[in-house]
Amino acid sequence: MENVFTRPIRNFLNEAGEISMFSWRFLKEGFKPPYEYGELLRQSFEIGYRSIPLVAFTAFIMGLVITIQSHPALEVFGAESWLPSIVSESLVREITPVITALICAGKVGSSIGAEIGSMKVTEQIDAMEVSGTNPFKFLVATRVLSTTLMLPLLVIFGDVVALYGGYLGVNMKGVTSMHLFWTQVFNKLTFGDVFPSVIKSVFFGFVIGIIGSYKGYTTTNGTEGVGRSANAAVVISSFVIFIVDLLAAQIADLLHLT
Amino acid sequence: MEATTGKHIKTGVFVIVTLLFFIVGLYNIGGKRRVFESTVKLSAIFKNVNGLLAGNNVRFGGIDIGTVSRIEIISDTAIRAEFSIDHKSANYITSTSIASIGTDGLMGNKIVNIAPGNREGTSLKEGGVIKTLPLVELDNAMRTVNKTNDNLEVISEDARIVMNRISSKNSLWSVLMDTSVAGNVKQALTSISLTANNTVVLTKNLNKIVGGINNGEGSIGLLLRDTSFSGNLQHAAIDIRTTGKQLAHISGDLSEMSDKLVRGNGSIKTLIEDTNLVHKVDQAIIEFNSGAANFDTSMVALKHNFLLRGYFRRQEKENKSSSDKSNK
Numbered sequence: 001m002e003n004v005f006t007r008p009i010r011n012f013l014n015e016a017g018e019i020s021m022f023s024w025r026f027l028k029e030g031f032k033p034p035y036e037y038g039e040l041l042r043q044s045f046e047i048g049y050r051s052i053p054l055v056a057f058t059a060f061i062m063g064l065v066i067t068i069q070s071h072p073a074l075e076v077f078g079a080e081s082w083l084p085s086i087v088s089e090s091l092v093r094e095i096t097p098v099i100t101a102l103i104c105a106g107k108v109g110s111s112i113g114a115e116i117g118s119m120k121v122t123e124q125i126d127a128m129e130v131s132g133t134n135p136f137k138f139l140v141a142t143r144v145l146s147t148t149l150m151l152p153l154l155v156i157f158g159d160v161v162a163l164y165g166g167y168l169g170v171n172m173k174g175v176t177s178m179h180l181f182w183t184q185v186f187n188k189l190t191f192g193d194v195f196p197s198v199i200k201s202v203f204f205g206f207v208i209g210i211i212g213s214y215k216g217y218t219t220t221n222g223t224e225g226v227g228r229s230a231n232a233a234v235v236i237s238s239f240v241i242f243i244v245d246l247l248a249a250q251i252a253d254l255l256h257l258t
Numbered sequence: 259m260e261a262t263t264g265k266h267i268k269t270g271v272f273v274i275v276t277l278l279f280f281i282v283g284l285y286n287i288g289g290k291r292r293v294f295e296s297t298v299k300l301s302a303i304f305k306n307v308n309g310l311l312a313g314n315n316v317r318f319g320g321i322d323i324g325t326v327s328r329i330e331i332i333s334d335t336a337i338r339a340e341f342s343i344d345h346k347s348a349n350y351i352t353s354t355s356i357a358s359i360g361t362d363g364l365m366g367n368k369i370v371n372i373a374p375g376n377r378e379g380t381s382l383k384e385g386g387v388i389k390t391l392p393l394v395e396l397d398n399a400m401r402t403v404n405k406t407n408d409n410l411e412v413i414s415e416d417a418r419i420v421m422n423r424i425s426s427k428n429s430l431w432s433v434l435m436d437t438s439v440a441g442n443v444k445q446a447l448t449s450i451s452l453t454a455n456n457t458v459v460l461t462k463n464l465n466k467i468v469g470g471i472n473n474g475e476g477s478i479g480l481l482l483r484d485t486s487f488s489g490n491l492q493h494a495a496i497d498i499r500t501t502g503k504q505l506a507h508i509s510g511d512l513s514e515m516s517d518k519l520v521r522g523n524g525s526i527k528t529l530i531e532d533t534n535l536v537h538k539v540d541q542a543i544i545e546f547n548s549g550a551a552n553f554d555t556s557m558v559a560l561k562h563n564f565l566l567r568g569y570f571r572r573q574e575k576e577n578k579s580s581s582d583k584s585n586k
Binding site for chain 2: 038041042044045048049052079153154156157159160182186187189190191194198
């Protein structure tokens with residue numbers, strides 16, 4: 001009876017502690033030379049560049065859908081002209097960062113978990129250690145750095161595409177020029193909207209990279225474990241992304257950036 | 259190696275393009291907030307800022323020219339709002355300009371509206387204080403709107419009653435809806451027009467007459483304008499009066515005479531009252547005519563008498579000669 005209730009909590013706390021230690025290790029070893037630039041660039045290409053189509057498509061759909069959904073509510077008040085400013089604020093502050101992070105958690109987090117996990121179960125990581133290569137720096141640090149750097153860029157790219165989708169959405173129900181749309185967008189947006197969004201997406205990227213790497217790096221039980229690690233990487237990353245988002249919103253509010 | 263380089267280039271392009279988007283976005287946002295422009299700090303003191311926040315827009319003539327940079331309480335009845343105003347736009351804010359706090363739309367953010375002052379004002383410099391206008395609070399505005407609504411309700415009710423009366427039978431509306439009225443009105447208007455024309459002609463004639471009268475033409479003109487006429491009229495009246503008196507006197511005499519005729523025993527009474535006298539007179543005239551015929555016969559006989567024939571011939575000659583003289 002005691003195990004049924006305490007085991008999940010104990011496992012959760014144990015995992016949280018291990019991830020924290022893993023993150024600490026990244027911070028301690030990740031920024032020390034020698035630097036793996038080649039692997040960093042390769043991972044940036046895989047994580048950033050290869051995610052562009054998926055992120056762009058998702059962001060475009062989100063921009064379009066949010067605009068179309070918001071239109072009737074604003075139409076009731078005769079405030080359709082507010083659509084660009086309201087949609088842009090929603091997209092830039094919340095929707096694009098979170099959706100992009102979740103997409104990347106699904107695509108990138110799972111691939112990191114599976115890739116490192118399969119290397120772990122096939123003892124390639126042990127082989128790297130034997131050969132004198134630091135597997136943590138080569139495999140983990142490069143991936144975590146790549147996700148941390150690439151996710152904000154993907155979010156900015158997603159913002160642009162989502163706003164363009166919003167522009168098309170606005171023009172589906174009325175006529176608004178591109179110039180007027182972007183003028184209204186930039187009239188509404190402030191640094192307080194953009195910087196928290198970019199900063200939290202840095203943390204989202206870090207979360208995706210560190211959790212994917214951790215789950216892969218701690219994979220056990222062969223190929224079955226690889227699948228579990230990939231799945232767990234996605235689930236835990238998505239969960240932590242929402243927690244980080246909540247914390248970011250609270251901090252932004254405390255700093256009067258809302 | 260080439261494949262790796264290609265990947266690096268693609269990654270680099272992605273990073274650069276995305277960063278360019280980010281920088282352009284930040285520049286636009288900063289441009290709207292005048293982060294990259296030189297600004298002038300001006301301020302205004304309000305009794306109530308009604309939720310105005312740092313970062314709210316400042317407008318001059320409806321154009322965003324700056325933002326609220328700071329709000330601070332300086333006393334229990336005064337709150338100082340400091341504005342960062344675009345350097346170029348600040349030149350138009352003078353010592354007579356007036357700042358007021360409003361709302362961007364019905365539900366929008368608070369904004370500071372600066373109304374232009376008159377030409378007598380001087381441009382405010384760094385640290386200048388703009389005059390303020392008391393805040394128009396939404397509650398007060400809504401109260402006014404509520405009162406207006408009440409009045410509108412009363413007015414609309416009255417209007418409804420009036421409209422019902424107008425649209426009811428035997429009302430003005432029924433007259434207006436009667437199609438024959440238009441024809442009648444048209445005809446009446448034609449008649450009025452003709453009457454007006456006649457009136458014009460009549461007026462002209464009257465003017466002519468009045469002009470003639472004023473000039474003393476005609477009997478009435480003479481009557482009104484001839485100053486000697488009244489004197490003559492007076493004399494005539496006196497003469498009429500005198501004549502009247504005389505007539506009265508004569509009528510008195512006639513009355514007396516008629517009395518005498520009726521009551522007296524004179525020959526005239528006999529002539530008037532004696533009916534046989536007429537026959538006698540007739541008989542006398544007949545006899546006189548008969549006598550005259552006999553006398554003519556006697557005279558003819560005398561003309562043929564040898565004793566008197568010469569006398570008559572001489573007389574004929576004299577008469578003839580006197581008539582010839584007169585003809586010549």
